[in-house]
Amino acid sequence: MQKTVSFFTKFIVSPILEQFPFFFSFLLLFGGSLIGVPISLLLNYDPTWALGFAKLVGSLFIYDYILTCIIYYTKSKTVKICLYILIIFIYGLNSFLEQNFNYSITPNVLLLVLETNGREASEFIDLFAFSKASLTTYGKVIIRIIIIVTLELTYFRYIYHRDSCRKLKSILILPVILLLIWGFSTFGPLIRICRHNTLDNLFQQQTMELFLPSDPISSTIMSLRSIYLIGNEMKNAVEITKNIKDIAPISDKTDSLNIILVIGESFNKWHSEIYGYHHSTTPYLNQEAQKGNLFAFNNAVCPFCLTSHSVKNILSCNSISDGEAWSQAPFFPAIFKAAQYNVYFWSNQKTYQSDAFPTTISLNSYLFDKDISHSSYTAINDSTFRYDDELVSSLLNSSQQFSDHNLIIFHLMGQHFDAKERFPHNKEFLRYTADSIQRNEDYLQDIEKKQCIADYDNAIIYNDYVIKHIIDFFQHKNTVIVFLTDHGEEVYDYKDGIHRHYEGHMTKGWIKHVHNIPFFIWCSDKYINNHQTTVNSIRNAIDRPFMTDNLCQLMFHLGEIKSDYYITERDPISDQFKPRKRLIEDLHNNKKYDYDEIWLK
Numbered sequence: 001m002q003k004t005v006s007f008f009t010k011f012i013v014s015p016i017l018e019q020f021p022f023f024f025s026f027l028l029l030f031g032g033s034l035i036g037v038p039i040s041l042l043l044n045y046d047p048t049w050a051l052g053f054a055k056l057v058g059s060l061f062i063y064d065y066i067l068t069c070i071i072y073y074t075k076s077k078t079v080k081i082c083l084y085i086l087i088i089f090i091y092g093l094n095s096f097l098e099q100n101f102n103y104s105i106t107p108n109v110l111l112l113v114l115e116t117n118g119r120e121a122s123e124f125i126d127l128f129a130f131s132k133a134s135l136t137t138y139g140k141v142i143i144r145i146i147i148i149v150t151l152e153l154t155y156f157r158y159i160y161h162r163d164s165c166r167k168l169k170s171i172l173i174l175p176v177i178l179l180l181i182w183g184f185s186t187f188g189p190l191i192r193i194c195r196h197n198t199l200d201n202l203f204q205q206q207t208m209e210l211f212l213p214s215d216p217i218s219s220t221i222m223s224l225r226s227i228y229l230i231g232n233e234m235k236n237a238v239e240i241t242k243n244i245k246d247i248a249p250i251s252d253k254t255d256s257l258n259i260i261l262v263i264g265e266s267f268n269k270w271h272s273e274i275y276g277y278h279h280s281t282t283p284y285l286n287q288e289a290q291k292g293n294l295f296a297f298n299n300a301v302c303p304f305c306l307t308s309h310s311v312k313n314i315l316s317c318n319s320i321s322d323g324e325a326w327s328q329a330p331f332f333p334a335i336f337k338a339a340q341y342n343v344y345f346w347s348n349q350k351t352y353q354s355d356a357f358p359t360t361i362s363l364n365s366y367l368f369d370k371d372i373s374h375s376s377y378t379a380i381n382d383s384t385f386r387y388d389d390e391l392v393s394s395l396l397n398s399s400q401q402f403s404d405h406n407l408i409i410f411h412l413m414g415q416h417f418d419a420k421e422r423f424p425h426n427k428e429f430l431r432y433t434a435d436s437i438q439r440n441e442d443y444l445q446d447i448e449k450k451q452c453i454a455d456y457d458n459a460i461i462y463n464d465y466v467i468k469h470i471i472d473f474f475q476h477k478n479t480v481i482v483f484l485t486d487h488g489e490e491v492y493d494y495k496d497g498i499h500r501h502y503e504g505h506m507t508k509g510w511i512k513h514v515h516n517i518p519f520f521i522w523c524s525d526k527y528i529n530n531h532q533t534t535v536n537s538i539r540n541a542i543d544r545p546f547m548t549d550n551l552c553q554l555m556f557h558l559g560e561i562k563s564d565y566y567i568t569e570r571d572p573i574s575d576q577f578k579p580r581k582r583l584i585e586d587l588h589n590n591k592k593y594d595y596d597e598i599w600l601k
């Protein structure tokens, strides 16, 4: 009997005592913030909070114990070093996100990291690498590494005693067993969440769980599972796109037609003159509107505040309000190609690692997937450029003739942060400075913040110039241009925040600047003469409530595409258009909200 007890004691407790430096380091990294909780609970007892705390302790203990056992039983130094690197990395990442953005590790944050290309990364580093919050993170990480190394070097020499450990083992056996049972019981929600095979179901389960595992390790596991499912969704969307059928070829080939879609980036419409801004940021668009060639829509909304989600929904034939995910519908440019259009996709956000892991889940790996490219494009750009106008020139100055029927899609860098990097710093575009920002809010006393607003306004002036270039090129051809952005942006507009710094709940200020977006249609004189009915429909539709996931319906209308994918009641310029509930998503808790309900509050 005694032998069995001694065997179990050794089996269960030894890993902790023999690998105590690792066991302790894990708690140091992930349990530090929990130290004050028991005292707060004693002073102000709340049963829900207490249970949540107990669950967190249980899940942290179980991860710590499992990793410690792996080191103890493999007896491999390499394994140990790898696990140390892993936990320090997760700790550092989590701390960096918390200090800089008030975020923790979520699927969307991981997706954002994985989708960042080299240029964006270097700008990100310029912005955040030496911020006060980042320096605090580095300090915290370095202090912890020093403690860990010291403990590793001194533990067996000065702390560990075989005899006292033997006694400790018999004392610890019962608490360790109880903590193990409790720890395993807290795994339920994580297993239930990760068991789901579709993203929607996974997110739905997350919202249903009363106690969501909130430690960084569980968050990382859930995020990795979500990212795996995002990859599956892409495969699904590619299959559906490969199998589109019954698309009638264009019947009227007597005249050529150019349909151009320009997808902007991080465009806050309240900084553009055409939507009433007091700085002259869109002189050219204004001029076109006054001439009667440009129609600015006043009530367009995007469903997401993240490029990847937004662009996939813009280019897919789904409708979120009708319960259809982007991956359940085909990629709309493929339908234009099937209808015998030439399709040109020119993206300044294209990166070149589409084949490499882990970018296989990124937006670009979908847009430039081999099968998608084959079924959808006549040609794609092979270089990206520092400024958007160079991208536009690379297509317009190429040998493309643009005869017949063409769908041209430009995906710009727009006003993506850091906005001052988006335009050439010459007289034409450096029109506003910090002094031009006549605002007196308390949080705007810092001149650098005013400079950020000025830079953003200058980036819009450049965007106006880029669109002018496209319009000038096509103005004598039978052409219609649709412009929208993937999502808006925050530039200290209504609070002390920039770059979509989410405050944890949907507010009117947030949806106004991030979800309410610029959307306009420009028609050449020739197009206006040839398509008077369509132009009247456009003119009459500018106040209709529209969401960008249904953009393909407008494109099918303009392209005169005949297929079952065209649904008139989702087409904002059709007489049969029916307004739908516009569901926008809070990417922090994956809940959908009715945009109009928040707007009207």
Ligand SMILES: [Zn+2]
Binding pocket: 265, 266, 306, 307, 308, 486, 487
């Ligand atoms: Zn974006």
